[in-house]
Amino acid sequence: MKTGSLIAMLFPAFVMYAQPGKLVWEENFNSNKIDTSVWNFETGTGVNGDWGTGQLDRATDRKQNVAIKKGVKGADSSCLVITTRAEEFMDRKYTSGRINTKGKASWGPGHKIVARVYARDVKSMGQGFAFWMLPDEKPVGQKHMMWPQGGEIDIMEYVGSIPFHNLGSVHYAWSYENNEWQSWNHAHQGFYYSFKDQEVPNPSEPGYGNYPPAKNDTIAGSWGFHDYGINWYQDRIEFFVDSTVYHIHYLNDGATLNFAKDGENEDAIEEINGKRTGVSEYSNHFPEWHPYEHNMYIILSAGVGGSKNTYGGPISDAAKFPCSVFVDWVRVYEL
Structure with a gap:
């Protein structure tokens, strides 16, 4: 057993924060257009016409939805800008953008994966942005990896209906089911991060409300740039915003002394390094x-709408469009 894993098991209220090593990949969005040697445009309306979340938008590869922008206040350099728009386009009344690195760049355990994002216009219910990952590997002999058997990591899931918090979570399956879809076969473990308190909020489920934030409200996630990332180890995934780890997901049953090895998923909020931190298990x-022992690719996506309990929620009359989100850079380090 590695030293870090042993310390985390013996002293679960202590976490050795990741020390990033060599920078192995970065995208600074400094060219005049999206680099298609790195990124794929994902267009259309997704799974069953709603990307699986009840969204109402159609993703396009137009510059109106996905572009490079210079001169964004607070940015280190040029930015990727993904914009949702209220407009008639083909069969939809809203458009959006999403790009991914599938088949071109992917990573697994042993990496720190982080993006610097400014969700400037995500301020009301029905608006949202995500920085997330899906599997870029599949079982031998299979043509695809089914969701959620292959896992999903939501590093940044920020919606205007919950404007003062970010959600960091994992999705996975209870059973392999021969790599086939079953409606019941979905587990989720996630915790919110409070931009105000820089920890898991109390109560831990903030719920919809308090949108849109005031124009100069500095504790809303839409106020400025933040670093959203994960430290991905062999035995756990640590979710962080800026320098604060707020959710630790252990991959195995009974991975810490606070959780029994009993075949059941468990979660708790612990005080770690003086902060309310969500701890969860297990996905193997x-x-x-x-799922989290294999490489995954990055997705950057915006959305409009969503069913009552997913993603952005129904579109509020207060939601203003166009709605732009800026990504200054994405970086991957060795741990």
Whole structure:
């Protein structure tokens, strides 16, 4: 057992914060257009016409939705800008953008993955932006990796309906089911980060409300740039905003002394390094595929709308469009 894993097990209220090593990949968005040797445009309306979340937008590869912008206040350099718009386009009344690195760049355990993002216009219910990951590997002999068997990591899930918090979470399956979809076969473990308190809020589920934030409200996630990332170890994934780890997900059952090895998912809020921190387990439920032991690719996406309990929620009359989010850079380090 590695030293860091042993310390985390013996002293669960202590976390050794990741020390990033070599920078192995970065995208600074400094060219005049999206680099298609790195990024794929993902267009259309997704799974069953709603990307699986009840969204109402159509993603396009137009500059109106995905572009490079210079001169963004607070940026280190040029930015990727992804914009949702209220407009008639093909079969939809809203457009959006999403890009990913599928088949071109992916990473697994042993990496720190982080993006600097300014969700400037995400201020009301029905608006949202995500920085997330899906599997770029599949089982031998299979044509694809089914969701959620392959896992999903939501590093940044920021919606205007919950404007003072970010959600960091994992999605995975209870059972392999021969790599086939089953409606019941979905587990989720996630915790919110409070921009005001820089920890898990109390109560831990903030709920919809208090939108839109005031124009000069510095504790809203839409106020300025923040670093959203994960420290991905062999035994756990640590979610952080700026320099604060607020959610630690352990991959195995009973991975810390606070959780029994009993075949059940468990979660708790602990005080770690003086901060309310969410701790959860476990995602290695079946031997055929351990989702967070394989490489995943990055997705940057914006959305409009969503069913009542997912993503952005129904569109509020207060939601203003166009709605732009800026990504200054994305970087991957060795741990």
